[in-house]
Amino acid sequence: MGEKNNLVLVVGAIAAFVLQIALAPAVALFSAQPNFLLAYALVVAIVIPTEAGPVLPFVMGLLYDLTGTGPVGGMALLLVIACFLASRVFSLMDNDTLFMPLAIFTACALLAELSYGMLLMACGLAANPLEALFTRALPCALYDCAVGLVVYFVMARLLAGGAQDRGLRTPKLR
Incomplete structure (x- = not known):
């Protein structure tokens, strides 16, 4: 990966962290807030x-995990698994359209949020499965999908040139 891509990734990660700390609590609805980091x-x-x-x-x-109220290491593990699945499924199913990245993103975000809800329930931080599902996992996944749509267009544009140099296909954003 080139230095330009590394710089873009680091700046993006810092921006996501700042948004998670500053903006996510401000736009929270009940106990659901977007996860910019995810x-x-x-x-x-x-x-x-x-x-x-x-x-x-x-x-x-x-x-x-360190800035939230959940168990430390839980989201870290779930993000590693979700990102691994997303990258492998996208590598297999990429058909050069916009549908596949968004469908894969939505599925992985929902899987990660549902798993995190189950983890909160297992740790005693959510009262019951319905609370974990309907007041946390599903609303957070919807928030994540809205955020991911915007982030996808920005990152696809910033990293597209490098991907074409390496022979990777990127969707045509017209």
Whole structure:
């Protein structure tokens, strides 16, 4: 990966962290708030699937855990798994359309949020499965999808030139 791409990834990660701390609590509805860190890590895994490794999702998940009220390490593990799945599924199913990255992002975000809800329930931080599902997992996943849509267009544009140099296909954003 080139220095330009590394710089873009680091600046994007810092921006996602700042948004998570400053903006996410301000736009929270009840107990649901967007997870900018999850959205960013998943988008990077989809935009550059062959170069996405476990370090960025782990760090982003750990930052989420350290700034939140959930168990430390939970989101870090779930983000590594979700990003691994997203990058591998995208590598297999990419058909050069906009539908596949968005469908994969949505599925992985929902899987990560549902798993995090189950983890909160297992740790006693959510009262019952309905609370974990309807007041946390589904609303947060919807927030994540809205954020991920915007982040995807930005990151696809910033990282597209490097992807074409390496022989990777990127969707045509017209």
